[in-house]
Amino acid sequence: MGHSRADKAQTHERLVEAAATRFREKGLDGISLADLMKELGLTHGGFYKHFASRDALVAEAVEYAYTEGERTVAGLVDDQGQFDLARYVDFYLSDSHRDAPGSGCAISALSADISRRDEDTRSRYRQQLDGIFTRIGASFPGDKAEQRKQAIALMTRMYGAILIARGAGNSELSNEILQTVREQLYAALPNQA
């Protein structure tokens, strides 16, 4: 079997990571605990030594996905170490991001599911969304209020585009949507310093 305390911590982490991927791919109800444990080569009985309930795993996995998203954004910097908004748009509206929701933005992948969850989950979601508006807004000129409006404008366009591009699968229409919105957003980006 093999089960040191270090193993347990690692199993916990691997569970959260696998869940964060599968939940974004298949939805928060889209994978069973048995299948998830099987994916790690474990049996389902051991699950509750790691989490009090399935909901507890959901909470940790969503948290993990949020943090992963923040790291992705933080890594998109230009030569001067400034956040590169154009690269973010490129990534966000790419075919690969559309086709791999499991490693992509949690907001677009999980908003519909989260809107059907409890208030705690939605409250945490609001906090995350608010932080995104603040971080993205910083790339725009103007005062805080104007920056925030620009961030809301940009993000709603990307969320809407990837939502329907995913609904349309990998298709001509889906590619058209992504490309069209990419072009429109390039035109709306602030001039680079």
Add this chain to the structure above:
Amino acid sequence: MGHSRADKAQTHERLVEAAATRFREKGLDGISLADLMKELGLTHGGFYKHFASRDALVAEAVEYAYTEGERTVAGLVDDQGQFDLARYVDFYLSDSHRDAPGSGCAISALSADISRRDEDTRSRYRQQLDGIFTRIGASFPGDKAEQRKQAIALMTRMYGAILIARGAGNSELSNEILQTVREQLYAALPNQA
């Protein structure tokens, strides 16, 4: 019991209608056949005299929701009988549309679920989305290609806004998103004739 052929046709229709509502509210897997039948005052055993499978109901219910959406759009006309795009934006980004997905736009309510379904469902979705771009595009000036780009621009913004407004529930942030995007879209509407 009461069960004429007319009753059967009515039961079928009521099932599709109730499913179209609950699926948009709770997701395509969010309500069981037993609960759906109970909602109509029926027991679950009779379901399969109406549909070959649960998936068959999903297909009909999604179809129903699409058609309902088209009727809603078709009803938004101004004094001259022209489609009133401003009223559409108003309706789409309203608090009431956010809070009542069951009677609202099927695209924003079901895109995430549909992206996880079979190719037939996604193919039908593409057809619906393409039709929406054509109909909405007709309100914009320019050639077909330009109209289509404008329609994609408008619709992605509305889809993205309602997606995250719903994730954020009925909250200050949610209201801010809806209001901000409404204002931005008013400014982008074509001048009325």
Add this chain to the structure above:
DNA sequence: ATTATCTATAGATCTATAGATAATGC
């Protein structure tokens, strides 16, 4: 001795089917 994981299972829920019941409609 402790504990991470495994085996086994309880209890709930879900889709689907079989056969009974009570109306309709020829």
Add this chain to the structure above:
DNA sequence: ATTATCTATAGATCTATAGATAATGC
């Protein structure tokens, strides 16, 4: 006679728990 709906249930699946097993770690 036909059939829309009901009762009952099979079979699958899911979350959660109990107790056994085989390692770790004092």
